[in-house]
Amino acid sequence: MMHIPRVLNPQQVTECRTLLQRSQWMDGRQTAGPLSASVKNNLQLPVDSLEAQQLGQMVLSALESNPLFMSAALPRRVLPPHFNCHQVGQSYGLHVDNAVQRLSGSEMLRSDLSATLFLSGPDEYEGGELEIVASLATHSIKLAAGDLLLYPSTSLHQVCPVTRGTRLCGFFWLQSMVRDAEQRRLLFELDQSVQQLARELGNSHASVLQLSGVYHNLVRQWADI
Numbered sequence: 231m232m233h234i235p236r237v238l239n240p241q242q243v244t245e246c247r248t249l250l251q252r253s254q255w256m257d258g259r260q261t262a263g264p265l266s267a268s269v270k271n272n273l274q275l276p277v278d279s280l281e282a283q284q285l286g287q288m289v290l291s292a293l294e295s296n297p298l299f300m301s302a303a304l305p306r307r308v309l310p311p312h313f314n315c316h317q318v319g320q321s322y323g324l325h326v327d328n329a330v331q332r333l334s335g336s337e338m339l340r341s342d343l344s345a346t347l348f349l350s351g352p353d354e355y356e357g358g359e360l361e362i363v364a365s366l367a368t369h370s371i372k373l374a375a376g377d378l379l380l381y382p383s384t385s386l387h388q389v390c391p392v393t394r395g396t397r398l399c400g401f402f403w404l405q406s407m408v409r410d411a412e413q414r415r416l417l418f419e420l421d422q423s424v425q426q427l428a429r430e431l432g433n434s435h436a437s438v439l440q441l442s443g444v445y446h447n448l449v450r451q452w453a454d455i
């Protein structure tokens with residue numbers, strides 16, 4: 231699970247929200263499977279609407295230029311972001327996201343990682359926490375507007391009922407080049423350490439070069455592309 235701050239800057243958040251405010255929302259149950267439809271009570275932007283496509287593009291290009299996201303997710307395919315809205319009394323009960331999602335046409339995507347992009351600040355609503363059930367604890371998460379939470383798609387999770395205000399979020403799934411979560415974690419830690427070493431010793435230091443080689447060769451071993 232990882233918190234990626236400032237995927238969108240404040241100006242982009244404002245732009246998103248202005249567009250979302252004039253959008254036509256629909257009942258989120260229309261895109262839920264039979265199991266999750268019974269616990270889903272929110273509003274969603276139609277995926278093929280002009281606004282969803284425009285905002286989705288903005289988020290995708292912000293992600294591509296975010297080194298922390300790229301290092302943690304090692305994305306192979308990313309589903310264009312969807313957007314949802316929880317108003318007072320709305321929630322999305324415990325569920326696991328679908329394992330396979332349809333991209334455009336006949337292309338499919340295996341969801342390895344789920345992502346929630348917060349577009350409302352934590353002071354703008356009460357309730358509405360994203361709760362993720364992990365093996366030892368349940369994590370309750372509410373991030374600043376523009377921040378992203380990346381979490382394993384295998385986990386049970388829910389959006390708690392909103393009791394005041396409105397909670398706007400973007401969400402999407404991605405297939406990683408590295409399917410195994412433990413391998414992905416090791417690569418992330420190695421990448422972050424190599425970058426730290428490079429800052430301390432310089433890019434051309436022999437150890438930096440060697441460890442950077444180890445990183446790339448491990449990706450070569452483990453990546454499916």
Ligand code: NI
Nearest residue numbers: 325326327387
């Ligand atoms: Ni979900």
